[in-house]
Amino acid sequence: MSDSSSKQIHQGRNIKRFREMLGIKQEALAYELGEDWSQKKISLLEQKEEIEASLLSQIAEVLKLPVEAFQNFDEEQAVNIISNTFHHTQGIVNYNPTFQNNPIDKIIELHEEKISLYERMLKEKEEMMQRLEKLIGK
The missing domain is CATH 1.10.260.40 (lambda repressor-like DNA-binding domains)
Known part of the structure; x- marks a missing residue:
């Protein structure tokens, strides 16, 4: 059981x-x-x-x-809920979905922010490395 x-x-x-x-x-x-x-x-x-x-x-x-x-x-x-929902809503599919307050959109947005942050950090690191190379005369 x-x-x-x-x-x-x-x-x-x-x-x-x-x-x-x-x-x-x-x-x-x-x-x-x-x-x-x-x-x-x-x-x-x-x-x-x-x-x-x-x-x-x-x-x-x-x-x-x-x-x-x-x-x-x-x-x-989650899989059970999705499969049951899909099974019970065939024929009532919304072809014009609105994605306001969609948690997946929020996750994607946060992911993009994090990528942007990492890119800025890498750029700052590269600039710092260039400054250090100039200081030590490379």
Whole structure:
């Protein structure tokens, strides 16, 4: 007898899923979390079923997602909801969808902001390297 309400949500796997959806590498997440973090530590974290609330909160802040995304997301349940919704709404498809307040649009927007930030950081690093090369006379 399987009771889906007692099914444990794997928070580490959810962190991995959302991190990958945002196109963020483990190294980048480790960098954002601070010097105590490394790619290996992120990898180990993503294998943990349950993660301390304070750490989940920190990761949520870095990824700009609600903590509940990691605590409540159940892929199997999401697939069931989508397949049931699709099955029950065939013939009532909205061919003029509006995407206001669409969470996926928000995730894409945040991802683009993060890419822009990384590009600015790389440009600043390159400029700093050029200045240093001039100073040391290369």
